[in-house]
Amino acid sequence: MSVKQLPETLINQIAAGEVIERPASAAKELIENAIDAGATRIEIATAGGGKSLLRVTDNGCGMSPEDLALAIRRHCTSKISSTLMHIRTLGFRGEALPSIGSVAKLSVRSRRPGDDSGSEIEVIGGKVSPVRPAPANPGTVVEVRDLFFATPARLKFLKTERAEAGAITEVVKRMAIAFPAIRFVLSGPDRSTLEFSACGKDSLARMGQVLGADFAENSIEIEAEREAVRLTGFAGVPTFNRGNSAHQYAFVNGRPVQDKLILQAIRAAYSDTVPYGRYPVAVLSIALDPAFVDVNVHPAKSDVRFRDPGLVRGLIVGALKEALARDGSRAATTGAAAMASAFRPGFSPFHRTPQPGRAWSYETSPSRPVSAPAAPASAPQFAERAQAGFDSMAAPSARLDRAEDLPVEERDHPLGAARAQIHENYIIAQTADGLVIVDQHAAHERLVYEALRQSLATRSRASQMLLIPEIIDLPEEDCDRLMAHAEDFAAMGLGIERFGPGAVAVRETPAILGEVNAVGLVRQLADEIAEWDHAASLAAKLDYVAATMACHGSVRSGRRLKPEEMNALLRKMEATPGSGQCNHGRPTYIELKLADIERLFGRS
Structure with missing residues (x-):
């Protein structure tokens, strides 16, 4: 059997199997592109849990018609040039748009702020249409319809629409915590609208939007540094815990990650303070030289590898334990x-309910006896004698x-x-x-x-x-x-x-x-x-x-x-x-x- 070159469409579909696992994966890639484009407002709309429709609109720098034609080709990117040693952007592989276009109906409409008009390109099941002029606001709109229509087998492995919509919500929450200066709006017929207004540099305010207002008053600020690795964030007091680890957020150089080393370090720090089956709430951010961390471990870019994992784990465990000992x-x-x-x-031991429409008062209180006698004139003296009796019965x-x-x-x-x-x-x-x-x-x-x-x-x-x-x-x-x-x-x-x-x-x-x-x-x-x-x-x-x-x-x-x-x-x-x-x-x-x-x- 001779070796042969695979068609470009099949290559993209193979790549899509790793890059685009579910609608939430596509949402993550598109939101990352919008953030890298300098957007300050990102709107995400879904239908059918993202399977029928996923639209991401931003007010970023936009693309020219020439850039648009290259953006849907594999390994074409504006983020890196010749090395993976100093990656400072969220995206860099140049695989997201071509992978999505190979398994869905993709359209990208974009306009740069200084241009008179915008342009649009479509990719349907790997087939690319020519770039054409189109009306557009400054920024970019990426619309994905009928995800995985070209690979029906993948559709069978997706979860319910509610579950897929929930996964997209989690992606937006992680991005919102990582970038508090950006306004995020998530809407669609399959969900209630979720909006995170811009908070500038007030990261704790954004955490409160995502994790609830209680987080601010039940958290401890974390700040530590060791050998040019800096750890910042907030961690909940041990009694402020949850039934799963979904409320643990980790970021490496601004990138949301779900790294096992970081999650295990959080668990180790709380090991003797949080009961089995409960999980602490934490938002931790690690900043270090990009040369000391590999973000190219997996196409989904959710895993990272540190050059010195022991240093990072020790920093997290030590900083959390110190903070808990100080203020936990x-x-x-x-x-x-x-x-x-x-x-x-x-409250009444008789569990009687007032009639509908009647305001609560002593006269209508279910705690009041049905036929309460009028208070006698000697009520104050009676109260004094009763109080004296209570005092005599009370233990010292x-x-x-x-x-x-x-x-x-x-x-x-x-x-x-x-x-x-x-x-x-x-x-x-x-x-x-x-x-x-x-x-x-x-x-x-x-x-x-x-x-x-x-x-x-x-x-x-x-x-x-x-x-x-x-x-x-x-x-x-x-x-x-x-x-x-x-x-x-x-x-x-x-x-x-x-x-x-x-x-x-x-x-x-x-x-x-x-x-x-x-x-x-x-x-x-x-x-x-x-x-x-x-x-x-x-x-x-x-x-x-x-x-x-x-x-x-x-x-x-x-x-x-x-x-x-x-x-x-x-x-x-x-x-x-x-x-x-x-x-x-x-x-x-x-x-x-x-x-x-x-x-x-x-x-x-």
């Missing part, structure tokens, strides 16, 4: 908002004093002063401008965990000897697993020895845990070691051990605390990094400002 202990404001929304004016630690009665040093603390404990698990603390509700078990669990991690870092254990060693019977394989990590356990104050083939003896327990069920702790450690991924790093395994020990040694739910114990817990939380969430990523406290409380009661 605060709870997400969404917790307070969710709690406030749970309160409903006029549960009485609420006036804010001015608090010592100045207590009122000035971020978490305030403990005023009550309810349900033997939740501490109510009064601050200078509101109140804080603390989950005592979750909070103390975090404190113990951080102390154990510190002992690991310094290799200085604090243990307490057992008067009589605890002998624990276990399967021989579990004993083997435990003894393989005996030295690491000892660094945290847990001393174990082999006691025959099927048992271990516990001689020491971590002092910070106090009285602990050694049998339950060791059995759980044995079970978890058996479940470990052996490819995981030792540091990750030891953190997991520390989290397990912390859970066993923390203040349990149901334990009554004295006022001084509650205040000591609050002070320790304020001094401990990451105390805003427990080891499983749940919030340890929720804060309500006085203005929020007054709003609940209609006082504001």
Whole structure:
């Protein structure tokens, strides 16, 4: 069989298999071209999830008739000339338009700002029409219809119109975050109109448009540099998390990427603060010399390769961990908002509903008894006697004093002063401008965990000897697993020895845990070691051990605390990094400002 040259149309269709995987891929390529053309306004219109219609309109520099004829030919571009070492544009391969034209009905209409008229060219299934004059505004309009009509097999692998439209929306969101000075409008009969107004250089404002207004007040600014690699952006506090990684955005020299190294670094930085199955929200931008990063890994240009991947990963993990230790202990404001929304004016245990059209008042409130008697003249005296009765029944630690009665040093603390404990698990603390509700078990669990991690870092254990060693019977394989990590356990104050083939003896327990069920702790450690991924790093395994020990040694739910114990817990939380969430990523406290409380009661 002899070797032969493939036809140009077939070559383009083969290339389109990698460059244009779905309508969102075509949208990404066309938006990149518009940005490279200097556009400040980009409008995207779709129909049928982008399969029937995809139109991208920009006000960029436009093209001449000669440029238009070359633009639909493979490997024709204005972005690079002779090297791939200094790519500073989004597009550079010169494959997008010819690839789209080979599998769809493509038309490109363009006009340069100084020209009297515009021009247009069409490519239908790889067949190119001559360039002809056409009326056009300054800029370029690229219209793609019937995507993949020339390759019907590809159509069978596309998802529903709703899913394809959603993928295009995600592309626009990533581009919008990367270029806040550009106005983006996404519309069409298959969607509601989405508009991101230009924000100039205010990248956080654009992030708020895309990620929601809550992101600004629940994020931490990131700024770090190492060996000419600069990292900037914003990362959400650990309790501000989501159910998937779609809210993690990464950019390299302004290019939106979905690089595994960056995503894994974000996950590693949040590993001990966000629960399994939840994902942090982050927008990170990496700037470095273009010669030190390869963006030509894949035709889709969503993957990159760094010359020194270890440097980049270390920079991301280090910067995020430092930021979280500095400012990540605060709870997400969404917790307070969710709690406030749970309160409903006029709540009634009888669940009675006022008649339609009637305004709420005391007379119509479902909480009011059906036949409320008139208040007697002695009502004030009755109220005083009732209040006295309540005061006599209240426990000393549960009485609420006036804010001015608090010592100045207590009122000035971020978490305030403990005023009550309810349900033997939740501490109510009064601050200078509101109140804080603390989950005592979750909070103390975090404190113990951080102390154990510190002992690991310094290799200085604090243990307490057992008067009589605890002998624990276990399967021989579990004993083997435990003894393989005996030295690491000892660094945290847990001393174990082999006691025959099927048992271990516990001689020491971590002092910070106090009285602990050694049998339950060791059995759980044995079970978890058996479940470990052996490819995981030792540091990750030891953190997991520390989290397990912390859970066993923390203040349990149901334990009554004295006022001084509650205040000591609050002070320790304020001094401990990451105390805003427990080891499983749940919030340890929720804060309500006085203005929020007054709003609940209609006082504001």
